[in-house]
Amino acid sequence: MLIGAMNHPGNDVVAEIEWMSEMGLEFLDLTLEPPAAASWRADPNAIRDALRRHGMQVIGHTAFYLPMASAFEDIRRASVCELRRCLEIFSIVGARWMNIHPDRHAPMHDRRFFIEQNIRSFQELLPEARRVGVGLMIENLPGDYNSAPQLGELLDPLPELGLHLDIGHANLQVPFNTTEEILMAYGSRLRHVHLHDNKGGYADLHLPLGAGTLDLHRAVRALRRCGYDGTITLEVFTPDRHYLAYSRDVLRSIWEEEAPVEQHVSARG
Ligand SMILES: [Zn+2]
Numbered sequence: 001m002l003i004g005a006m007n008h009p010g011n012d013v014v015a016e017i018e019w020m021s022e023m024g025l026e027f028l029d030l031t032l033e034p035p036a037a038a039s040w041r042a043d044p045n046a047i048r049d050a051l052r053r054h055g056m057q058v059i060g061h062t063a064f065y066l067p068m069a070s071a072f073e074d075i076r077r078a079s080v081c082e083l084r085r086c087l088e089i090f091s092i093v094g095a096r097w098m099n100i101h102p103d104r105h106a107p108m109h110d111r112r113f114f115i116e117q118n119i120r121s122f123q124e125l126l127p128e129a130r131r132v133g134v135g136l137m138i139e140n141l142p143g144d145y146n147s148a149p150q151l152g153e154l155l156d157p158l159p160e161l162g163l164h165l166d167i168g169h170a171n172l173q174v175p176f177n178t179t180e181e182i183l184m185a186y187g188s189r190l191r192h193v194h195l196h197d198n199k200g201g202y203a204d205l206h207l208p209l210g211a212g213t214l215d216l217h218r219a220v221r222a223l224r225r226c227g228y229d230g231t232i233t234l235e236v237f238t239p240d241r242h243y244l245a246y247s248r249d250v251l252r253s254i255w256e257e258e259a260p261v262e263q264h265v266s267a268r269g
Pocket of ligand 1: 139166194235
């Protein structure tokens with residue numbers, strides 16, 4: 001399992017890589033967002049070189065507010081155009097997967113409409129994703145895409161799409177954390193994880209681990225039970241980086257504590 005963090009879109013990406021490496025983080029969750037990390041401003045060669053210099057891996061992340069299901073056709077197409085440019089950059093920096101936030105902002109339309117608009121946009125992106133060798137994965141979001149059936153509306157018709165599970169989001173606007181339910185249905189398609197704490201309800205607080213009410217042991221156990229051993233981004237958004245370093249240590253120790261029982265048994269005998 002690798003632990004990483006996301007660059008702040010207001011800062012220079014290479015400078016962000018420098019402090020992450022000093023903290024001992026193992027990968028960059030590269031979000032390509034304006035103002036400083038926009039796809040048309042970021043220098044993919046400089047980012048790739050900095051990652052190599054520090055021996056860090058990379059995951060692709062895109063802006064959460066791209067209207068890829070817009071009822072305005074030109075705006076939907078512009079979103080697809082932007083996501084294509086992100087794919088190009090991620091292929092240069094060496095990412096294998098790019099995250100996408102499914103869209104739902106189509107007032108006056110029903111759910112069926114925006115689901116179909118998302119599917120259209122994904123179908124337009126997939127040939128480019130194959131060409132550059134970067135897979136697409138969708139992130140669960142509070143409200144419209146936070147349960148197995150809701151995510152299934154996109155994952156079932158598009159078998160190439162990977163799952164990007166945000167365990168903090170899975171704790172919001174739900175009667176119980178949906179991590180286990182989502183992994184039960186789509187754990188075999190899990191490609192990346194976001195982890196941060198909150199207090200349930202509606203506020204997406206992105207707190208350090210342990211500062212909210214999320215059952216971290218239970219979430220990590222669910223990940224380990226489905227055999228996951230990939231990248232986990234600590235999406236802890238606090239200006240003081242001590243909270244991020246602390247969260248890294250918390251995650252590392254819970255990950256060890258929750259090692260599957262079979263491993264202990266086979267180690268002994
Ligand atoms: Zn997230």
